[in-house]
Amino acid sequence: MTPERKERLLAVLNKRQPELTVVLENVADPHNISAVMRTCDAVGIQDIYILNTRIPLHKKWSAKASSSAEKWLTVHQFTDAKECFTEIRKRFNKVYTTHLASDSKDLYELNLTESVALVFGNEHSGVTEEILQYTDGNFIIPQVGIIKSLNISVACAVSLYEAFRQKHLAGHYDTPRLQGEQLQKLTSEWELNIDQ
Amino acid sequence: MTPERKERLLAVLNKRQPELTVVLENVADPHNISAVMRTCDAVGIQDIYILNTRIPLHKKWSAKASSSAEKWLTVHQFTDAKECFTEIRKRFNKVYTTHLASDSKDLYELNLTESVALVFGNEHSGVTEEILQYTDGNFIIPQVGIIKSLNISVACAVSLYEAFRQKHLAGHYDTPRLQGEQLQKLTSEWELNIDQ
Numbered sequence: 001m002t003p004e005r006k007e008r009l010l011a012v013l014n015k016r017q018p019e020l021t022v023v024l025e026n027v028a029d030p031h032n033i034s035a036v037m038r039t040c041d042a043v044g045i046q047d048i049y050i051l052n053t054r055i056p057l058h059k060k061w062s063a064k065a066s067s068s069a070e071k072w073l074t075v076h077q078f079t080d081a082k083e084c085f086t087e088i089r090k091r092f093n094k095v096y097t098t099h100l101a102s103d104s105k106d107l108y109e110l111n112l113t114e115s116v117a118l119v120f121g122n123e124h125s126g127v128t129e130e131i132l133q134y135t136d137g138n139f140i141i142p143q144v145g146i147i148k149s150l151n152i153s154v155a156c157a158v159s160l161y162e163a164f165r166q167k168h169l170a171g172h173y174d175t176p177r178l179q180g181e182q183l184q185k186l187t188s189e190w191e192l193n194i195d196q
Numbered sequence: 197m198t199p200e201r202k203e204r205l206l207a208v209l210n211k212r213q214p215e216l217t218v219v220l221e222n223v224a225d226p227h228n229i230s231a232v233m234r235t236c237d238a239v240g241i242q243d244i245y246i247l248n249t250r251i252p253l254h255k256k257w258s259a260k261a262s263s264s265a266e267k268w269l270t271v272h273q274f275t276d277a278k279e280c281f282t283e284i285r286k287r288f289n290k291v292y293t294t295h296l297a298s299d300s301k302d303l304y305e306l307n308l309t310e311s312v313a314l315v316f317g318n319e320h321s322g323v324t325e326e327i328l329q330y331t332d333g334n335f336i337i338p339q340v341g342i343i344k345s346l347n348i349s350v351a352c353a354v355s356l357y358e359a360f361r362q363k364h365l366a367g368h369y370d371t372p373r374l375q376g377e378q379l380q381k382l383t384s385e386w387e388l389n390i391d392q
Contacts, residue, residue: 009342012341035347038341038347042344043341044340069343072342143238143239144240145236145237145238146208146268147237148238150235151231157350168304
């Protein structure tokens, strides 16, 4: 690997944001998952959780794809909700869902500079009731139109870029957030990615 | 039409934002156009411009679709760039493209509370050089990842929701922005939509 390439990888790793993640619960369409992954990469999210309790695990995500954002993300797959959120709670302080409820907060009221996981549910049925017990609250993306439904990849992008905006203002992109062992492990993995 | 339905339509019309629009230049995939339209509706955009100089006009958008965001938008279609931007300049003060250039501004530096049109180009080739003469400048959505490319419907949603956020803070959703003849015309059209 050339020094320039290594430098570029390190530059991206130094913008990664270990305090932010996305959980996709029973999201069915691989195109949506793929679009979400691109947005995760774009705002510096490294870890993404895919929880499938009602639909089969996506085969496509079980093996490394050769040319996609996924190659540069750490994808955690679960089929058990409790197990999934136990893992998430070890690393993130807050968990918010996009469940529509009367007590939902507005996206723009959330403090996304905290350590936070954002959960997006199935395209048709949204997040399941089952997982609400593991979460801290709901948020909605404000809408003033007739249709009142945004595609999941759009909803996720709007949420993640609001996080980007807040974190950027808070200086989270100014100094590396990944440290020590985690940074070393990813650097090794990424070097292998490039060589492949 | 019931009074409740009429009230609901009026409530949405009273959130419409005549100072904000989107121009899709040679965007090829109808799914992308459809997703953009849903986002437009969601943030209160009424008018959208579709300019096709290099690909045929989308047949799907030539006739009214029965159940989509498009039904609630005013779609302007053009095949001539000059004609298109002459119309746009009559109604909007600023025109920004998502063209990648060294002088591009950051999305978050733009004042989107102004009267503004945002231009998004073809999925593969971006906006054409030809239209840059009609615009005031370029902007980019900041990205810190490896991939450096966002789907157009995602890029558009991130931009429009930043406009939403700014306009919301500026009070643009607090009082009706559509007035007089324009409001009356749309009210009549929407009543017909509901009856169909």
